[in-house]
Amino acid sequence: MIEQYQKTVQETVIEIKNSEIYSIKKNEIVRRAVRLFHKDKIAIVASKGNVGFSSLIKEVDNNIRYGQNYDYPLPTNAIKHDSFIRKKQIFTEKEFIRFGEKLMECLRKKFPDFIFMNKIRFALVEKKIAFVNMTDLSVNYPLVDITLLFKRKNSKNIFDGVFPYLSSNMFSPEEYIEEMEKIVRAVDNPIKLRNYNIPVAFPSFDQTIIAGKIKESIIGDNYQKGTSLFNNLLGKKVFNEKLTIHDISYLPEKNLFYAFDDESFIRKEPALEIVGNGILNNLIYDRRTAAMYEKTPTGNGLKPDYNKFPQTMANSFIFSDDEKIETPGKAIIPVIMGGGSVDDGGNFAIPVQFSLLMENGEIKAMLPQLLLSGNIFKMLGENYMGTDNKYFSKMSLNPYLYTRVNVKRIY
Amino acid sequence: MNRYTGDFKVYPINNHFVDVRCEEEYLTEINIKDGKIKYATETPSSGIFIRIFKNNKWFMTSTTDEKNIKNKIKGLDELADNVAHEKSGLKLNIDPIQDNLIKYEHLNPSKRKIKDKIEILREYDEVIKKFKYIRSYQLVYNDKYLVKRIKNSLGTDIAYDKSICGFTLYFTAAEGGNMFSGSISIGNNTLDHLMNKEEALKERLKEVKGFLKAKHVKEGSYTTVLSESATGVFVHESFGHKSEADFMIGDKSSQNEWAIGEKVANEKVSIIDYGGLPASCGYIPYDDEGVPSYKTYLVKDGVLSSRLHTLTTASLMGERPTGNGRSVDAEHEPIVRMTNTYMKRGDIPFEDMISDIKLGVYIKTVHSGFGMSTFTLTPGLSYMIRKGKIAEPVIVSAVAGSIFETLESIEAVSNDFKLIFNAQGGCSKLNQTKLPVGFGGPKIRIKSLEIS
Numbered sequence: 001m002i003e004q005y006q007k008t009v010q011e012t013v014i015e016i017k018n019s020e021i022y023s024i025k026k027n028e029i030v031r032r033a034v035r036l037f038h039k040d041k042i043a044i045v046a047s048k049g050n051v052g053f054s055s056l057i058k059e060v061d062n063n064i065r066y067g068q069n070y071d072y073p074l075p076t077n078a079i080k081h082d083s084f085i086r087k088k089q090i091f092t093e094k095e096f097i098r099f100g101e102k103l104m105e106c107l108r109k110k111f112p113d114f115i116f117m118n119k120i121r122f123a124l125v126e127k128k129i130a131f132v133n134m135t136d137l138s139v140n141y142p143l144v145d146i147t148l149l150f151k152r153k154n155s156k157n158i159f160d161g162v163f164p165y166l167s168s169n170m171f172s173p174e175e176y177i178e179e180m181e182k183i184v185r186a187v188d189n190p191i192k193l194r195n196y197n198i199p200v201a202f203p204s205f206d207q208t209i210i211a212g213k214i215k216e217s218i219i220g221d222n223y224q225k226g227t228s229l230f231n232n233l234l235g236k237k238v239f240n241e242k243l244t245i246h247d248i249s250y251l252p253e254k255n256l257f258y259a260f261d262d263e264s265f266i267r268k269e270p271a272l273e274i275v276g277n278g279i280l281n282n283l284i285y286d287r288r289t290a291a292m293y294e295k296t297p298t299g300n301g302l303k304p305d306y307n308k309f310p311q312t313m314a315n316s317f318i319f320s321d322d323e324k325i326e327t328p329g330k331a332i333i334p335v336i337m338g339g340g341s342v343d344d345g346g347n348f349a350i351p352v353q354f355s356l357l358m359e360n361g362e363i364k365a366m367l368p369q370l371l372l373s374g375n376i377f378k379m380l381g382e383n384y385m386g387t388d389n390k391y392f393s394k395m396s397l398n399p400y401l402y403t404r405v406n407v408k409r410i411y
Numbered sequence: 412m413n414r415y416t417g418d419f420k421v422y423p424i425n426n427h428f429v430d431v432r433c434e435e436e437y438l439t440e441i442n443i444k445d446g447k448i449k450y451a452t453e454t455p456s457s458g459i460f461i462r463i464f465k466n467n468k469w470f471m472t473s474t475t476d477e478k479n480i481k482n483k484i485k486g487l488d489e490l491a492d493n494v495a496h497e498k499s500g501l502k503l504n505i506d507p508i509q510d511n512l513i514k515y516e517h518l519n520p521s522k523r524k525i526k527d528k529i530e531i532l533r534e535y536d537e538v539i540k541k542f543k544y545i546r547s548y549q550l551v552y553n554d555k556y557l558v559k560r561i562k563n564s565l566g567t568d569i570a571y572d573k574s575i576c577g578f579t580l581y582f583t584a585a586e587g588g589n590m591f592s593g594s595i596s597i598g599n600n601t602l603d604h605l606m607n608k609e610e611a612l613k614e615r616l617k618e619v620k621g622f623l624k625a626k627h628v629k630e631g632s633y634t635t636v637l638s639e640s641a642t643g644v645f646v647h648e649s650f651g652h653k654s655e656a657d658f659m660i661g662d663k664s665s666q667n668e669w670a671i672g673e674k675v676a677n678e679k680v681s682i683i684d685y686g687g688l689p690a691s692c693g694y695i696p697y698d699d700e701g702v703p704s705y706k707t708y709l710v711k712d713g714v715l716s717s718r719l720h721t722l723t724t725a726s727l728m729g730e731r732p733t734g735n736g737r738s739v740d741a742e743h744e745p746i747v748r749m750t751n752t753y754m755k756r757g758d759i760p761f762e763d764m765i766s767d768i769k770l771g772v773y774i775k776t777v778h779s780g781f782g783m784s785t786f787t788l789t790p791g792l793s794y795m796i797r798k799g800k801i802a803e804p805v806i807v808s809a810v811a812g813s814i815f816e817t818l819e820s821i822e823a824v825s826n827d828f829k830l831i832f833n834a835q836g837g838c839s840k841l842n843q844t845k846l847p848v849g850f851g852g853p854k855i856r857i858k859s860l861e862i863s
Contacts, residue, residue, distance in 0.1 A: 015744070020661075023470070025471040026490065029475075042450075047456060049456070063451070066451035068450045158783050225546065309450050339779050339789045343592075343808075344591065345590070350809075353781065371809060
């Protein structure tokens, strides 16, 4: 049995240095992989570029001896084709270059004391997975990714701030700038607080190493081997009863486009409840570990890269709360959190290189570098405050998540 | 050698500079999880990166079809006409070079059978299994043989190859309700260099046991000693990235802060970036723009001496290119990147360096680091220093400091030296991740760092 995997990315990337267009790159790259399921083994072979499936199929036999063991049923009759590319909503190459030029012109005019850098990218992505005569899955989508770094012209930092923006729809430079302005203005107002003992509002908690530790700990294989944070806690209360966490890969309005995983598994419901009102309800399994522990696959068989075997990995997390809280008077918004660690007891320490002060729901100022520390169970348990209706940006997956942790100024 | 010795030629288009870089890679990955082979794969890969310099901007593309290079160049020329023109003021400072440094063709791991590699890993796997408190582990092996061919319209034609191999053990140790996770890496440029390291692995695994019952450090400022690898991460993350000239373009304050000739550190401190070191993880005899790798002193005897450049940043700042224009693969453009970045050794034995520290912290290994104008390190294994001796293991979550204040407060530099070779890791910058780099130095003693 042969599985064919193909991912094609066509992209135009505009590189920005010193608030000017510095380079323009145009790429179309095809990545292909073939998995051969033979007796009790799976072999994989992959290539980037012009190597076709027929060549890969000829080669895959060579890898079978050291392939992955398998003892689980293969998918049958999975057919789904999703297309999110609507011609009227996406840029042509020329339009995107004009967009980049106009964006830079507006930024230079609006923020003359700032320097902008990094890249803006427009991509059309297509992914296909098929078992010949059995399954046929595909999805395509557009993506505009603008992650501009910026700094004040007199700043000693490599950069002071960042504003990520992801969209699958066309938008105007003015829309982006309107969203970004609150952050840039805050950077122009650096302050130090007397007291850092105030709530912390995580703008994208899903991206933190704390969420990463939770994602690692809900992997069924880790749980069964006793190397999870949640050892023996399945079905028990782990977090605050207000908190619910879903694992999700399909929510097109938030740029999550995959209705199937890399093992051709389609969930009946796109969201899998991991924690429901504080109780750990589900773990995640790929096909291999599901068979090993006599569980059902959960649609979490994902490839870390096109040339790798799928393994159990969490998708994005959505944190929800039945009742929204009133936004606290003051809160710290940690934006760039590079480095840090979470130990096997859930204790964490995370340096925050770029953070902002929120006051009465508005972003007001930039704070110095901080260190957040605490314990996962406490921060999402007794210290968890809730979520409100505000988002860091229009495209944020989650609203602000408010909690209390130890906050210390580093510099 | 390989298919990219093909006879394609690179000419200027309408008098504009053109360069073409061909890359061919052979990758192997083997994953052993809890004693069982999870998978073993081999992936060949190839690509061609093409650029033209027109109207003061770069226009770039990549392809996998070498027959299509001419059309791609023409397409880029047309693309350039869609973009607003600027007066040309930038002159690329590059001399044409012809060189062939293919030397790993027969020594590289892609020439060895996958079963040989598995046998080597099996030896290490047997060692790991003897440590009962290693509850769960993955032994991840990678090798990469890379051939590059760089040509430009001035007549440059360079070929070189590079070989990397190594493995990392990711483990979770557990005993008596306590857990400790970490990793141990061994890397080099040929397979033979990976063999017979079982004793070293045993020593590292024995050391892990002490951390199962280790307590968290009491937060505060401590005299801190960094090991060779921790010094390397500090130098790379804090200082190396700050020396990259692309973040300084058009920004007078960064240029002023990085004032060449200014004293910024103890005179015993010299920091170097050099890609020409054979058998190092960051080996590149030429960068991806065809510039030779220079031995660049970022700091010499405590004085700021240079910064790292691509062709463009060097031209914009009126300085000499340093051979630091690197890309992670043929899909990406060269940007300013480090190669092997290290601090020069000093003259003090380690024992003497710590002998008068009443209470301090020794950072032996580091998971990761991050730097802007300040830096943070996330340690792996750390120890207290008490009364001049290495004492009990301790859990340290973060080490933080200001880059320039820390450089000034380096009190001692040891007489030993290591350059770290990690085949699994790499440097990430913007959207180009896991670029192989070397980092290292001696042990250094810092008067005071914030430890959490």
